Amino acid sequence: MDVAEAQALAGLRVAVVEDDAELRALLVAELGDHGVQATPLESAEALYRHLAANPCDIVVLDLVLPGEDGYSVTSHLRRASSVGIVMLTGRGTPRDMAGGLGRGADLYLVKPLDLDVLLAGLATVRRRLAPAPGPAAGGDKAGARDWSLQAGGWRLQAPDGTALDLGEGERAFLQPLFATPGRPVDRETLIAGMTESPWDFDPHRLEVLVHRLRTRVRDTTGQALPVRAVRGAGYLLLPAAG
Structure with a gap:
């Protein structure tokens, strides 16, 4: 080797x-x-x-x-x-x-x-x-005030412009959260968007996806994914500050 x-x-x-x-x-x-x-x-x-x-x-x-x-x-x-x-x-x-x-x-x-x-x-x-490197420091960051989904939902962009390409499951999980920031989306709705057979889907796999996504986001951007679990209600995307 x-x-x-x-x-x-x-x-x-x-x-x-x-x-x-x-x-x-x-x-x-x-x-x-x-x-x-x-x-x-x-x-x-x-x-x-x-x-x-x-x-x-x-x-x-x-x-x-x-x-x-x-x-x-x-x-x-x-x-x-x-x-x-x-x-x-x-x-x-x-x-x-x-x-x-x-x-x-x-x-x-x-x-x-x-x-x-x-x-x-x-x-x-x-x-x-390995994720592609983010834009160089000092580059154009206009409009990058908060987190957003780009490229049809296939790329997550952090407030500083750093981008992370998403897998199919990650995209399906994040899209309904970004569509309703500040409002929880129940687990059943999230799972239904990730599989054609939600009745066969092990709910623990949703937790695996979220855990993996949080780790990738932190490793790539140095920031925490602004998604929170809400007991009994699912997950929500924290609304933009200010």
Whole structure:
């Protein structure tokens, strides 16, 4: 591994979702040796609990898992967050690969594991997901007095002009809040905008999305996202000051 790739992996936060305990432990140990903060998880349920309380950059995901399978997890993650997804599975037919990539995986790798390929893939996905740099200091910031959605709702702009590209789920979550600043939007309405099957949507995934979005906004802009949870009422966008 070269210096640039080692730097690309340093501090990377990865959730390893694998039901084979021996392989899971091996992956976590090998990734840790290369500067990755890897967390071992055995199921989709364990992953959702982890994401609800912990920031994560990339999920390394097996296809065959107890309960919810990797295809379903990939679809839910892609709707609810912008986390990177690397599928690592023993199923390597073109149909399997198309299924994973079509549901939103950033990379599809086939077992048996080649560690160098996995490390290179993680570094590539991290670079791909890195937000574009904001405008240079002193640039034109006219009209940037408050937060706003730009580019048809696909970009969040901070008061200083710094911009963050949004994933599909993040856009669907923020649009109704920006349409009614200062007024709470109930969870049912928010979830209905994020999926065609709201009755099958785990409400905890909304919390995962909000947590991930807050972290990305803070890391990119240095500011807190002006969205607040309102107990029993959903979420609201704080109105512009003054």
